[in-house]
Amino acid sequence: xxxxxxxxxxxxxxxxxxxxxxxxxxxxxxxxxxxxxxxxxxxxxxxxxxxxxxxxxxxxxxxxxxxxxxxxxxxxxxxxxxxxxxxxxxxxxxxxxxxxxxxxxxxxxxxxxxxxxxxxxxxxxxxxxxxxxxxxxxxxxxxxxxxxxxxxxxxxxxxxxxxxxxxxxxxxxxxxxxxxxxxxxxxxxxxxxxxxxxxxxxxxxxxxxxxxxxxxxxxxxxxxxxxxxxxxxxxxxxxxxxxxxxxxxxx
Amino acid sequence: xxxxxxxxxxxxxxxxxxxxxxxxxxxxxxxxxxxxxxxxxxxxxxxxxxxxxxxxxxxxxxxxxxxxxxxxxxxxxxxxxxxxxxxxxxxxxxxxxxxxxxxxxxxxxxxxxxxxxxxxxxxxxxxxxxxxxxxxxxxxxxxxxxxxxxxxxxxxxxxxxxxxxxxxxxxxxxxxxxxxxxxxxxxxxxxxxxxxxxxxxxxxxxxxxxxxxxxxxxxxxxxxxxxxxxxxxxxxxxxxxxxxxxxxxxxxxxxxxxxxxxxxxxxxxxxxxxxxxxxxxxxxxxxxxxxxxxxxxxxxxxxxxxxxxxxxxxxxxxxxxxxxxxxxxxxxxxxxxxxxxxx
Numbered sequence: 001x002x003x004x005x006x007x008x009x010x011x012x013x014x015x016x017x018x019x020x021x022x023x024x025x026x027x028x029x030x031x032x033x034x035x036x037x038x039x040x041x042x043x044x045x046x047x048x049x050x051x052x053x054x055x056x057x058x059x060x061x062x063x064x065x066x067x068x069x070x071x072x073x074x075x076x077x078x079x080x081x082x083x084x085x086x087x088x089x090x091x092x093x094x095x096x097x098x099x100x101x102x103x104x105x106x107x108x109x110x111x112x113x114x115x116x117x118x119x120x121x122x123x124x125x126x127x128x129x130x131x132x133x134x135x136x137x138x139x140x141x142x143x144x145x146x147x148x149x150x151x152x153x154x155x156x157x158x159x160x161x162x163x164x165x166x167x168x169x170x171x172x173x174x175x176x177x178x179x180x181x182x183x184x185x186x187x188x189x190x191x192x193x194x195x196x197x198x199x200x201x202x203x204x205x206x207x208x209x210x211x212x213x214x215x216x217x218x219x220x221x222x223x224x225x226x227x228x229x230x231x232x233x234x235x236x237x238x239x240x241x242x243x244x245x246x247x248x249x250x251x
Numbered sequence: 252x253x254x255x256x257x258x259x260x261x262x263x264x265x266x267x268x269x270x271x272x273x274x275x276x277x278x279x280x281x282x283x284x285x286x287x288x289x290x291x292x293x294x295x296x297x298x299x300x301x302x303x304x305x306x307x308x309x310x311x312x313x314x315x316x317x318x319x320x321x322x323x324x325x326x327x328x329x330x331x332x333x334x335x336x337x338x339x340x341x342x343x344x345x346x347x348x349x350x351x352x353x354x355x356x357x358x359x360x361x362x363x364x365x366x367x368x369x370x371x372x373x374x375x376x377x378x379x380x381x382x383x384x385x386x387x388x389x390x391x392x393x394x395x396x397x398x399x400x401x402x403x404x405x406x407x408x409x410x411x412x413x414x415x416x417x418x419x420x421x422x423x424x425x426x427x428x429x430x431x432x433x434x435x436x437x438x439x440x441x442x443x444x445x446x447x448x449x450x451x452x453x454x455x456x457x458x459x460x461x462x463x464x465x466x467x468x469x470x471x472x473x474x475x476x477x478x479x480x481x482x483x484x485x486x487x488x489x490x491x492x493x494x495x496x497x498x499x500x501x502x503x504x505x506x507x508x509x510x511x512x513x514x515x516x517x518x519x520x521x522x523x524x525x526x527x528x529x530x531x532x533x534x535x536x537x538x539x540x541x542x543x544x545x546x547x548x549x550x551x552x553x554x555x556x557x558x559x560x561x562x563x564x565x566x567x568x569x570x571x572x573x574x575x576x577x578x579x580x581x582x583x584x585x586x587x588x589x590x591x592x593x594x
Contacts, residue, residue, distance in 0.1 A: 181367065184327050184368075185327065185348065187327060188325070188346065188347065188348055189347060189348060191346070223292075225284075226280075226284050227281060227284035227285050230277060230281040230284060231281055233277055234274075234277045234278060234281050237273070241274075
């Protein structure tokens with residue numbers, strides 16, 4: 001666990017966390033100040049139950065972006081600084097080494113997501129939504145599955161691709177995964193080659209939104225679909241397998 | 252060449268075995284909990300819609316039954332057709348997302364997207380605002396939409412709309428012809444002859460304000476028939492004056508759209524009101540339907556409201572108008588007759 005702790009300490013030294021806190025505060029202020037003027041069918045959206053799914057959507061995309069930013073350079077940096085050699089001579093396996101660094105990425109990504117999510121909980125507390133607060137922790141565990149998967153996928157891909165390519169691929173993975181239901185709808189609207197293309201993307205990229213949306217369902221008292229949560233965990237598992245399978249040549 | 256063989260320790264074997272087992276358990280759980288058919292939410296929506304038949308019977312349109320029409324829900328891959336107490340899965344008839352009454356073989360069916368698709372569509376259409384659309388369009392609205400489209404299926408199946416009978420075969424033929432031609436659609440008429448003509452648009456806006464005033468005014472509420480009658484006469488004069496500036500085709504398109512969509516919108520509103528319960532339903536109905544009666548919208552949307560307003564006025568002037576309704580006359584003709592009858 002020493003490798004993971006060091007990687008986490010580096011995160012804290014890099015002060016990434018402060019940027020995330022700023023974004024979190026901004027979200028809370030946006031929701032509470034009334035600056036976010038939103039209306040549906042001409043009706044102003046001010047109710048917590050109406051604002052919450054919207055804010056959760058925004059947070060999931062922001063959280064995914066932050067997960068990529070936090071996870072993209074961790075492993076390549078270790079190799080560039082030749083820190084990896086110091087580890088190899090101690091007989092640590094590549095899988096274990098990558099695994100601990102990836103775990104540090106997941107912890108920092110989920111931690112960042114929690115700061116953003118805390119904004120929703122503060123908003124709920126201010127609005128006196130005690131029912132929502134009570135479900136806050138289990139909902140967060142569900143909510144964080146997709147962000148953890150994005151972080152793990154980024155760690156795995158960063159092993160074999162240059163940073164720019166890995167960043168673009170992971171951003172595409174995260175966006176297509178988060179927008180899965182929208183892409184499914186688009187696939188029903190377009191025709192011909194476009195439809196085949198969208199369907200191919202849907203086939204390749206897992207539905208990251210499904211698990212995330214269950215957190216919002218839990219908070220708002222709607223039915224939670226176990227299938228979607230298991231799907232999210234399965235994606236996490238496959239990303240873990242990817243990390244296990246992909247190797248660095250330098251090692 | 253010497254081969255090196257990796258020997259796994261007992262602990263490593265145990266870890267790998269646990270990892271494989273966890274993966275297999277996750278996969279099995281995911282498969283077992285998967286729903287390959289229609290979502291329970293959609294089944295519930297159809298059941299709720301069917302249970303509202305007594306409410307619709309009370310409205311008064313004779314022989315209009317939801318159970319007479321198959322309701323197909325399209326999830327982007329398949330249609331799930333609710334009919335005769337069964338749900339049939341089939342290849343989609345209309346591979347696009349639309350709420351419509353559509354010809355299938357020798358009959359008309361209601362086709363709507365599944366709730367999940369509808370929410371997603373609204374997200375697409377409404378951008379960021381649409382992301383919160385779960386609160387704007389929910390199960391109750393979807394149920395009301397089923398009744399709206401079923402009403403169209405009934406209009407097309409059982410009536411001649413202003414003297415014109417449209418069989419499923421005619422409908423299909425028309426669509427095939429229209430797709431190959433660049434002819435003017437109803438929507439084109441409305442754009443060209445109303446929306447893009449400032450003076451006509453202004454006059455129509457004035458008419459819509461007057462209609463709203465009649466419907467929501469105290470005369471209607473207190474049953475002052477003479478006052479309502481005089482306001483309707485004023486309205487009809489304005490409307491006829493405006494239509495003189497339009498071509499016959501465009502004026503007829505207006506009348507037809509008001510008749511078909513206005514009545515369907517009227518039924519939809521009553522269904523939604525009943526679903527939400529007396530207090531909340533009444534408030535929703537007021538906010539969503541009555542207060543927006545004068546909302547001008549390019550294209551067909553405004554005629555839904557104009558038609559509905561006329562239905563509500565007919566409720567006051569001629570309460571039995573639905574019992575003999577056969578869609579052969581426009582709502583204007585029916586209004587004129589009702590006004591004459593209360594002289």
